[in-house]
Amino acid sequence: MAASRMTEPTYLVLLALADEPRHGYGIVQEVRALSDGDVRLGAGTLYGVLDRLVAAGQIAPDHEEVVDGRLRRYYRITESGSAAAAVETERLAALARRARRVLAPRPALGNA
Amino acid sequence: MAASRMTEPTYLVLLALADEPRHGYGIVQEVRALSDGDVRLGAGTLYGVLDRLVAAGQIAPDHEEVVDGRLRRYYRITESGSAAAAVETERLAALARRARRVLAPRPALGNA
DNA sequence: TGGCATAGGTCGTCCCGCGATATATATCGA
DNA sequence: TCGATATATATCGCGGGACGACCTATGCCA
Numbered sequence: 001m002a003a004s005r006m007t008e009p010t011y012l013v014l015l016a017l018a019d020e021p022r023h024g025y026g027i028v029q030e031v032r033a034l035s036d037g038d039v040r041l042g043a044g045t046l047y048g049v050l051d052r053l054v055a056a057g058q059i060a061p062d063h064e065e066v067v068d069g070r071l072r073r074y075y076r077i078t079e080s081g082s083a084a085a086a087v088e089t090e091r092l093a094a095l096a097r098r099a100r101r102v103l104a105p106r107p108a109l110g111n112a
Numbered sequence: 113m114a115a116s117r118m119t120e121p122t123y124l125v126l127l128a129l130a131d132e133p134r135h136g137y138g139i140v141q142e143v144r145a146l147s148d149g150d151v152r153l154g155a156g157t158l159y160g161v162l163d164r165l166v167a168a169g170q171i172a173p174d175h176e177e178v179v180d181g182r183l184r185r186y187y188r189i190t191e192s193g194s195a196a197a198a199v200e201t202e203r204l205a206a207l208a209r210r211a212r213r214v215l216a217p218r219p220a221l222g223n224a
Numbered sequence: 225t226g227g228c229a230t231a232g233g234t235c236g237t238c239c240c241g242c243g244a245t246a247t248a249t250a251t252c253g254a
Numbered sequence: 255t256c257g258a259t260a261t262a263t264a265t266c267g268c269g270g271g272a273c274g275a276c277c278t279a280t281g282c283c284a
Contacts, residue, residue, distance in 0.1 A: 135231080135232090136231070136232070136233090137229095137230060137231055137232080155232085155233070155234085156233095156234085156235080156236095159232090159233065159234085179230095179231090180230080180231095182230065182231045182232080183231070183232065184230095184231070184232090185231090185232075
């Protein structure tokens, strides 16, 4: 089960694209929502992550649109990207589960 | 609910010290166990994290022992550290929950 | 005698996060 | 009318943190 490891912004971008293709700014908004407002992706972070993910084949450019005179560049997730996101999700869930056990107020009382 | 953000090695070190004081090498082993073998803390990572956590008041030097002629330098978690670990744990759990929803195979079938 | 586990620590590099900055359009309030 | 805010793209440079390489040292086992 030992796996790759992924930085959090990368993971969040992957999640933001999981359900449907989005453009840069849309990703920023979705990441903010997914992280409950915690993570505000800056431009530098976003495009760095995007470039790396494309290079890794986990996302791909989808199409472009012009809305209100502004260009929108859409990206979609690949199967490889979906798989990686799923693996990372389970890794985090398992970690949180173990963390809760370790952080439990009373470690052992009676039967443990 | 918007919170601080913490790097993963930092979080894992905090977790490793959550239940009892440990020395450096012991932390490395516990982190490995907690992460299901995924994270092998190197010396550079460990001592950097340790220094930062001490400076932040989230862990503190506990005591020293000499076992088999080798020095063991123990650290313990502080209340501030425990609180931070708990917050981060819930953040991760919430994120994993949302991630599962987003990654669900069939997003909407029937009612949703 | 050499290698591995245990135990501590420093140093340097490189990657990544992230703010600053630039460009451009549309809306809204002062 | 001017500035701020939101939408939308992208580059650049700094700094911090992860991590491997390396060093010292003891005890054990083959």
